[in-house]
Amino acid sequence: MTRLTGGLIDRTKPLNFTFNGASYQGFEGDTLASALLANGVQLMGRSFKYHRPRGVFSAGSEEPNAIVELRSGARQEPNTRATVAELFEGLTANSQNHVGPLHRDLLAVNDMFAPFFAAGFYYKTFMWPRAFWEKIYEPLIRNAAGLGKLSMLPDPDDYDKGFLHCDLLVIGAGAAGLSAALTAGRAGANVILADEDFALGGRLTMESDPLDGEDAQVWVAKVKAELESLANVRIMPRTTVFGVYDHGIYGAVERVSDHLLTPGDKVRQTLWRITAKQTVLAAGATERHIPFADNDRPGIMLAGAMRAYVNRWAAAPVKADNDAIAIFTNGDDGHRTALDLIAKGAKVLGVIDSRADAKALGSYEVFAGATVTGTKGRLGLKEIEITRGGKSTWHSVGALGVAGGWNPNVHLTSHHRGRPVWDESLLAFVPGQGGPKGLIPAGAAAGKGGTATAMADGMRAAIAALSELGMTANEIALPDAVDASQAQAAFWHVPGKKRAWVDFQNDVTVKDVKLAHQENMTPVEHLKRWTTLGMATDQGKTSNISALAVMAELTQKSIPETGTTIFRPPYTGVSLSVLGGGDTGPLFRPSRLTPTHHWAEAQGAEFVEVGPWMRAQYFPKAGEKTWRETVDREVLAVRSGVGLCDVTTLGKVDVQGADAGEFLNRVYANMIGTLKVGMVRYGLMLREDGHLYDDGTCARMAEDHYVVTTTTANAGAVYRNMEFYHQCVWPELDVQLISTTDAWAQIAVAGPKSRELLTRLVDDFDLSNEAFPFMACSDLTICGGLRARLFRISFSGELAYEIAVPARYGHALMERLMEKGADLGATPYGTEALAVLRIEKGHAAGAELNGQTTAQMLGLGKMVSAKKDSVGAIMSRREGMGQDARRLVGLKPVDPTKQIMAGSHLFTEATAHTMETDQGWVTSSCYSPHVESYIALGYLENGDSRMGEIIVAANPLEGITLKAEVVSAHFVDPEGGRLRD
Amino acid sequence: MTDLTPITALGAAAPRVETFGALQIEENAGLALASLALRKGGNTPAPFGLTLPDVASAVSNGEIGAFWTGRGQWMVEAAGKSETDFAALLKAEAPECIVTEQTDGFVAFEVVSTQGGAPIEALMSKLLNIDPKTFGAGQAVRTGLEHMTVFLIRRSDEKLAVIGMRTLAGSLWHALAVAARRLED
Amino acid sequence: MLIPHPLLGLRDSQEFTYLGDASLMNRPDPSAPDAEAAFCDYVFLRNNPAGVHRELWFHEQGDRSWLIVTRNTVTHEILGAELATDVKLGGAQ
Incomplete structure (x- = not known):
């Protein structure tokens, strides 16, 4: 024990801890480093590159040496500075970066090969052969060099x-x-x-x-x-x-x-x-040190840190009480440490002061004009060599404080x-x-x-x-205090042949700095990268300025001419866990739940993330073995009876105002203002560069009230974009935009029996084809007075409706639809069936509107009105856009059991598969239970005039090449009779 | 009256309420909301006798309140009126304005402190980059909370309403409840 | 960053969505004889100054107003912010 008297520790609160398996005791107020020192433990770790034995060097967050693994199990935290690790009862710590016990590290052999590990070693050695880097060199270096180990377990803490x-x-x-x-x-x-x-x-x-x-x-x-x-x-x-x-x-x-x-x-x-x-x-x-030969032994530390250990923690920096302590300084600050040590009863050998005129400030010996030129003691300092006027003497000491000035x-x-x-x-x-x-x-x-x-x-x-800030603060009465003398001489390192460490954590020596100079890596930025100076976890807090001074000496420039070191955040290491700052796993980001989410959950639905949404993907029934079996059933139920799907996720924007129609004429490529009240129109939005942006429906609910729907994925962006045109481009229009996506639960009721089902719910509302034809819309009430909106629109190609009710009724409406439609075969369907239905019908979705496609390519070129200006209209007509001959087509594999992967590229038969011969690509693909074959959609050169041709869909990534027949994109009801009946 | 039974934004028959030390968080399922926007050049109405509030402020007459949401735009709220066609009532009060039903677009959580304003401000400091000291009674803003957009209304020193998108109700409750629970220690 | 919203005061930039150069407000006249060339410039050509830049920010998690923020792209100093609608209606560029 080398505990002194006094200090800011609470001796009534002893704390037990272990270091490398050995048990020790400290007190409340201790850090791990102070408690170890007080227990006479000097050796706390191994250096990064040479595996040199190291002891604590500082008393703060600048620590380069005493880097430990704290705690165990999932809480094991590598690279923790013992100097700032507050002691607690039951603390466990282990030194890191050694093979075998700390005092007999097998990798210490690296130190013998030190001449090979000089500055730029990695750059010079591991450059060739290039292929060796990833597989051989890097794993080897990573294993030998270094830092602590992660537990590889999930962090259990919040x-x-x-x-x-x-x-x-x-x-x-x-x-x-x-x-x-x-x-x-x-x-x-x-x-x-x-x-x-x-x-x-x-x-x-x-x-x-x-x-x-x-x-x-x-x-x-x-x-x-x-x-x-x-x-x-x-x-x-x-x-x-x-x-x-x-x-x-x-x-x-x-x-x-x-x-x-x-x-x-x-x-x-x-x-x-x-x-x-x-x-x-x-x-x-932060105090800096003065590099000298073999200055990295355990027991050598900053003189200010030594003062901190004796004053604050009452811990002598030596292994045994009667070990002498020496101070090496270039200024008066080192003498303060000697005085404090003496006051605490420690044995002081003396102060080695580089200044020839240095005087003692108390009763201790001063070696004026002297330097420390060597040390002995492999696992802890035993002797130092003091050189004055060319004469050297060895002195027995247990610790050495180094004071090189303060940064x-x-x-x-x-x-x-x-x-x-x-x-x-x-x-x-x-x-x-x-x-x-x-x-x-x-x-x-x-x-x-x-x-x-x-x-x-x-x-x-x-x-x-x-x-x-315009605030007045008054001076306060400050206590009487003195400024300790900071007089010092510019003395940056002790010249010599042996290695003198500058950066302890990354094992950079004065020699390395010299080598960098020799190799013309003199700018400080190059010096850092060539030697790795200041690039360890301590970011060179104790070393950067010393290295700069050595380089300045070598280049015979001043220090400011040589360079400055500046700093980026963070000041000290910040854990990724705290930057993540909160929930992980499914709670990592907010989830939007549809109004029928809880209902779908109760039905056993599988869910899929769609942007921020959780959507029902499919609803498996007992006995169904694969998702395909479920999806096929859901698709056929829609085609033959009636299916129900929550489509609330589509973006809904209420557009209101006297100029609402005019505004929509400008943001949609096609004409909207001519739409009759009570009708819906399919609309295309372009980007200003003429490419397709989004599609959806626009319903005119009243003279000055439209409801725009957007795709789920683009809902936020389209709304923002509409606000841009409203506020930044055409602010003179009387129009207001309000998102109502969340307000309405919207359910698609699709299939030949959808009208019959809805008839059972509506309050006195004529659903006949004459009264409420395809693309009609209306406000109405259902189920005894519930406000609702009804749209006769179809994504599946069948007779279909979308019905919207206030969101809190979505759950009950779904239950009611299922109940009233039981005899009609009402079947809930998810996003998978929704996708199959729209591919079968040849309706475009995200894969077709990928930002690189045009209205012409969808076969909807005529929708871009030539009679009016709209966003993207001018640019859609420019050369190369209007003439694009690729068209959306359907593809049917010659072998119906083979799936054409989306992303496959299309080629004419018997041509090489190159960029030059590329004819288009596959956008969407699925198995169609209606066609009883895999089917796909894709863009093909002159596709609209190639019906019946056999082409090749190639997927070179998977090495798959399939033959397919070009067909209409409308696999179902190409004339559109079903949705109009 | 319809024979369909509504559920709350959190998916239950009854509103959720939970106490965390000094804080109680309650789902305000009865709150009716409708937005009101002036037409171009339109005059500011005084629906239900309310003087519509200025930037970043809220007013209330006890039953009906309003808070500023943008220039020439307000949200008007009525406690316990979610089952009425509140938008229609508001439209009758402000026929020249654009009124949109919003009751079902949002979920409202009322956070109430039993120990003055400090617990409310501590909760805010964990979730919201709004200086609680400049957000006293009668203030209302829209901001982000854990990546979700919310309206905040400081109804009084001890009461904070957090109104978020209805489809995010579960995530919003989670964020509020976790933060409130951590303040209990 | 903090954006000095003209109505709401200093607001956390995380409430905003960034768009870019405020020249996007000056949509060319589609009926002009050189409309296509003008649109090409409008869509594809932007200044990218190292220094003072007028740019569009959308207060998405706020009052949903589009702002023109004048910002020094080198220092991130913000020199002012205006409501885009007011600027547009006021005829300023």
Whole structure:
């Protein structure tokens, strides 16, 4: 145990956990990393490429090394940073990326072959032979390289999403963030304060400096209590704001129950979309290191992280209490760590400071003008080599803190083409101009990192943000604080022959950067891709700037001349589950249910997804063995008796107004305005480019009232398109469009006995052919006074009607139709039979109106009125459109038992099957129980004059070639007598 | 009267009602709806004595209410009138206007809080990208909820009506119920 | 994105359906002698500026109004929004 005294852990709440099967104990307030350190565990993982033993390197979300698999079973989560994994009772974690036990990883052999794995290795090695990539190289590399493993089981937890709005979003609850939130909160603004940590305070929880002469936690607790008391402030711990989107929208993930063994009734995580009028970015800064030879041993970590472990978590970073700790620094910040370590009773070897004039700030030894030039200790640091003036000495240590300066967390400021700028006095990139609008960096994120400065800056930022909104915020009384000295010298890496790691997670060394330079991959974008620098899950938070500095040295340019690194969302990894944000499986998207859905369900119908709709596909009866058997029965029932089908899904738009007829004349290719009240017309809509867009019927219910139906698939688009013409092109017309698709339950009653059946339902309404002929429509009442609309239209080619009643009566109407039609053989039919019936009749549907076809091709060229303008009319007449000779035909296979697949292409017999000889294609196909043969529809060159010809339908994908006879597309009643009787 | 028996949008004989902590969600099957649109250049009527509301607002006289749905367009609603020909009644009140029966086009869910406005606003934050603080009593908008289009009416601090497409009633109930249940903890 | 609806204020862009260049409102005169050529331009040719662009958005999950939104396609800054009907009836382009 290397647990120290003090810290922000609750010693009354011990928590048991396991790491690689061994049991340990930590306390509430620990992270997995701090608890392991407190148990003397330094070795936490293996590196990505070389499988080098690694220990924890940081104390936050920037962690490159301590990457573990958390939990087990379906909840196993790979690539979790031990530094931000909050400890809970029963936590189980395993290190990843090793074969065999962690301390004897068999793949550590990769380290011996390191010379072969230099920068650009994959690009150079696996380029050839090309075919090897997918089958051999990639699986091998994937297996060896890497990351943790997925459980391959469905995620058992629920994820949620939500929307928040605020005047001011404060990102980060450290010194600057707390003062910003308090300033704005007191001013009455709606404030959201979000921090990725579970505790508020940021670095204030990790430093020893007092506020107002007391422990800083006293001030943090006071501020927290006040913020909690304000109804206009929402505090969101465990919430990472990961990206900035347009117009003040921020993406954030709240880890609702990641700190629990299982979420129980709660969701695991929530994805929040926060719309903020103004934002203060108080995201702090991330420490960088100084590469030197063998700098990746467990026990070597950032000096600021070391401070965090001893102060916040009372965890000494060594295996045993009496192990000495050294600090390697290029500035005063490293000395702070030494002071804090001494204050906590740790044994400090001294501070190795690259500056020749460095002085001790307390009672410890300073190696001024010295560097660390080597280390020993395979599974944990044992010795370091200190070199000063060409003389080297080895010293026994158990841990080494490295302080290379701090990089402001500018990530979110660069999400909108904002580019950080170099500040030579800080030796760091700070937020530049031109980032996201309304985002104000403050505190350490703005390069103003001293405690006093950060608090004042947070307050200033909040006042500025609120004044943008016309709100006045007053200055608040800030506690007495000091700015620790940030004096440092530009010292970026220790030159040497041995490998010095820059990017730990992706195993990129100074040598790799040099190689990239040698090979002319000097722009920072090339450097990244050639070496994979900064491309691991940590996105190079601790490495990018160091690599840039090394490259700058090599090219003898300044760092800003060499380049900047900018960042894309997300700031830290976001799980796909939370981005999915909710329901999965059948509930993944909303389903529209027809008014007879529950009835069909009770009949045992099979359903099919049709866009957002669930439609009855067919209604199997006991004893029917195949769907075909059912569909054939349903089709024949319609042809011989009467069938019932819910057709509510067709789009219905009520078009009303004095100019309704004129409007419809312009959107339909054919004439509609001449339609008599009480009649229906089939209509074609074109796109403005002259191609077919949609078809349907248009009924004139009254002088200034039409009901347009659209295809199911295009219902939304046609309605939108009609609104476009109404509002954007012809707004002078008096017309109103209202969708009534959901309002009416519409049932097709089709078959020779449909009139007889309907006669039994209507209230005193003459259904005779004379009174209510083909294509008639009317309002009426049925079943003792129920309002209804009746249309005599037919998709099947039989005598048929569509009857519409208020949707809530659809269910009862279907039951009544079945009951009254029992002796007539009334049969419900689904979408499959509907399709067979329309193919038999040669009616076009989606497959024929595929966006590339014309009215001429359907044989309906004459419907495009030449007497008027309408959408698409002009372009339908242009050269190449009007002359298209392909026509819709019917196809009957010579062998009636062979199905012609839709999508097959048509050829003249005895020709090669090429693009040049292509004669058309098959659009729809089915088995017709009426014809007792498979049949198909298709477009064929000059098809209307080729009746009786035998042609070839070829399906080269399946290797099927069939002979078929060209016939009329109307397999049923080509004269149309049935539907008119 | 017809001898056919209607079912609710959720497919049952009786409206569904369920309580989730401070929130109750009830299917308002009795609500009659009819849309009203002005003809080009037409004057704004005052059906049933209602002053038709301005942009994004709703009014009610207790029995009959109206909410703005677009420029020159409103939805007029009447509690407990779904079995009447409400469109015909409205047409009689506003003969110059275009009136369309909408009762069966929609499903209405009334969300009621027993603990003031906060639970309503918490529910909204899980489902709707509308700032509850700017959506007080008397406000009405149309927006998206889990990819479905809905009308929202803040009838009072404690009451929110969610009116969605009738054929999506099941999915809409699911979305509301799941969100309300998660607020119970 | 947030669209500043002229009547309803800032609205989530997810409520809208995007169409494209507002020049689609200027449907050519079908009776003009060069109607076919004019329609070819209208249907197939659009400017695709990197910068300020006037474009049509439909408030599908809202008041169902078509808007002309002036947007900088580079920065996504929105400079204004108008009701398409008003613009059309006002004769503005």
